[in-house]
Amino acid sequence: MIECPSCGRRQEPSLICVDCGSPLAAPLDCFAALGLSRKLTIDLDELERRYHELSRMIHPDRFASKGPKVRDASVRATATLTRSYRTLRDPVARGLYWLELNGEKLGENNKRVPPEVAELVFEVQEQIAEMQLSTDPEAAHELATQIAARRIQLQFTMDESLAELERHFAKWDQPADKKMLILELKTILSNIAYLRTLIRDVDRALDNSKAA
Structure with missing residues (x-):
């Protein structure tokens, strides 16, 4: 559970508070950050739409007048969202990340030139x-x-x-x-x-x- 720095609501980790819409500095995987199910096949148009929509909702400029905890959450949430978008947008980065989610690394048992x-x-x-x-x-x-x-x-x-x-x-x-x-x-x-x-x-x- 994570507590919203704005309204204090305790909730499951997510990018945005379900009550007040403030950003949350929650540890999320790339799929969860963009509200996607864990699937390697991705609609890139939908991915981009979600990214831009969420970016507008949590952008630090929107929370410049808020308290330090909310501003910090906005910066952290934006960083998580950007990293997630870049990872999932690139098929190779997505594949490498998928290995990571499955506890694997490309270098393991894969030392030689194919x-x-x-x-x-x-x-x-x-x-x-x-x-x-x-x-x-x-x-x-x-x-x-x-x-x-x-x-x-x-x-x-x-x-x-x-x-x-x-x-x-x-x-x-x-x-x-x-x-x-x-x-x-x-x-x-x-x-x-x-x-x-x-x-x-x-x-x-x-x-x-x-x-x-």
């Missing part, structure tokens, strides 16, 4: 290293061209992985083996993490080659 992207990672990193060490401008330019083409392929693979993540989210809405779903979620998120790192390295290498 087999699906291991070969791609090796090939691209080898090309980058060769380009960076090349003393022949023409050869370096040719390698940069090849890496730029591979960058397009990497983005396509990333888009496919993100689409796979969304399809995976829907599986949690049906009865299934939870351990299997967690393992699958970890695999998809790991693929995305490695692809993001690789794309970042490719972009940095290409930027450096242009500056050289």
Whole structure:
């Protein structure tokens, strides 16, 4: 239970007092903060609507003339709401948060590069290293061209992985083996993490080659 700093009402933790509408500095998970059920599939338009509506209701400007406890609750509630919105809006952040809610972490039993992207990672990193060490401008330019083409392929693979993540989210809405779903979620998120790192390295290498 939590006590409203404005009217003193004792109530279940929530973002806003059920009696007076004042903000509450309650410890809430991301779904509860936005009044959503715990489901990985989310209507993003509805998520945004709820976020903006709640933001207006608890914004610190509305409570600037209130006592310090109410002002503090407003700041804390706003921070909770913003963090929750950003987490749930991003599918990857949502997936990582879902693991956290289930007592899991992406790094646990998931140390190696996923087999699906291991070969791609090796090939691209080898090309980058060769380009960076090349003393022949023409050869370096040719390698940069090849890496730029591979960058397009990497983005396509990333888009496919993100689409796979969304399809995976829907599986949690049906009865299934939870351990299997967690393992699958970890695999998809790991693929995305490695692809993001690789794309970042490719972009940095290409930027450096242009500056050289």
